[in-house]
Amino acid sequence: xxxxxxxxxxxxxxxxxxxxxxxxxxxxxxxxxxxxxxxxxxxxxxxxxxxxxxxxxxxxxxxxxxxxxxxxxxxxxxxxxxxxxxxxxxxxxxxxxxxxxxxxxxxxxxxxxxxxxxxxxxxxxxxxxxxxxxxxxxxxxxxxxxxxxxxxxxxxxxxxxxxxxxxxxxxxxxxxxxxxxxxxxxxxxxxxxxxxxxxxxxxxxxxxxxxxxxxxxxxxxxxxxxxxxxxxxxxxxxxxxxxxxxxxxxxxxx
Numbered sequence: 001x002x003x004x005x006x007x008x009x010x011x012x013x014x015x016x017x018x019x020x021x022x023x024x025x026x027x028x029x030x031x032x033x034x035x036x037x038x039x040x041x042x043x044x045x046x047x048x049x050x051x052x053x054x055x056x057x058x059x060x061x062x063x064x065x066x067x068x069x070x071x072x073x074x075x076x077x078x079x080x081x082x083x084x085x086x087x088x089x090x091x092x093x094x095x096x097x098x099x100x101x102x103x104x105x106x107x108x109x110x111x112x113x114x115x116x117x118x119x120x121x122x123x124x125x126x127x128x129x130x131x132x133x134x135x136x137x138x139x140x141x142x143x144x145x146x147x148x149x150x151x152x153x154x155x156x157x158x159x160x161x162x163x164x165x166x167x168x169x170x171x172x173x174x175x176x177x178x179x180x181x182x183x184x185x186x187x188x189x190x191x192x193x194x195x196x197x198x199x200x201x202x203x204x205x206x207x208x209x210x211x212x213x214x215x216x217x218x219x220x221x222x223x224x225x226x227x228x229x230x231x232x233x234x235x236x237x238x239x240x241x242x243x244x245x246x247x248x249x250x251x252x253x254x
Contacts, residue, residue, distance in 0.1 A: 001055075001066045004043045007036035014081035014247065015071070015103070017044045017088030019110075019229065020173045021165060024049070027085055027232065034240045039081070039247065046087070048169030057169040060094045060176045067091070071101040081247050082191075083107040085229060090177050093211070096189040097182070106193045107246055110228050113180045113207045121178040125171050187214040194219050194246055198226030 004024070014035070018027040024043040032041040044067060048057030057063070071077055082103035084092040089111035095101060116124075193215060197204035199222055208220050221242075223231050232239045 001047050001063065002045045002050075003070055004045065005040065006032050006043075007038075007040040009040050011038065011040040012080035012247075013040045013042060013075060014083065015042045015044060015067070015079055017067075017082075017084035017091050018046065018049070019084075019086035019088055020049075020177065021170065022049070027088075030236050031232075031240055031243065035243065035247075038244075044088075046091075048165055048173070056166055057172050059172065060091060060180075063091055064094050064098055067095065068098070068100045077101045079103050081105050081107070083109065083243070084111075085109045085232065086112060087173055087177055090180055093180075093182070093186065096191070096193075097186040099185070099188055103191055105247060106191045107243065108193065108195045109232065110197050110201055110204045111195055111207045111211070112177050112203050113182050114203055114210060115181050116178045116203070118179070121174055124178055125174045182210055182214065184214060186211070189215060190217075193217060194221060196221045196223065196231070196242070198223050198228060198230055200225070200227040204228075 016024070016028045016032065018024045024045045028043055032043060035041055046057060046063060047055045047066075068077075071079055078101065080103065082092055082095070083106070084090070086109070089108040090113055092106055092108055093111060093113050096106065193211075195204070195208045195211070195218060197208070197220070208218070212218050212220075226234075231242070
């Protein structure tokens, strides 16, 4: 894992954690470019998501431990903002549960923290291993299969795919994310939290309902007629404005 920083360290720090089967640059380069004039932005490059690094994604615990060490070393364990997409949002949830670092404001985009069972997990593993390479070669995975995982009408998820992940990394990511079980310990988190999702995202919808049982302060924003990651990848300007509004506000409604 490595971290890249943009913007002055004198500004409030926001940590960005990208999704699976993609990269920090694909997800957040445009966002960080815009926000770094007002915030100190830190991109987390997850293990197993950089073709030239030769490492693998092992577990949520391993990723969380490395992020915690970084935040404790450089920011005494406290930062202003934390945001994650998909896998990144699940890692945010795991960090919230572990409670070793704290962020004042947390934004979860398309969070997955529902145990979907072993069968669906293996379908997702196959889709994300064989499917990625097949798509990159010009093939097409059936829409119904992609939409079952990522939401209706979602072409953005194909555009963001990164085929440099090893089969081991994909298997470990899917197993950790799609079999995730929320712990009651997360109720100790006192941060301000916003979940955003597209209207056509079934797993994040269920995940929010589960998280709200433990976190009374959590709020949700549903983006009409979009699926997983579409706001970020197809409407980046609107996505950046949403982040600016959320991280600028102080206890006000969006």
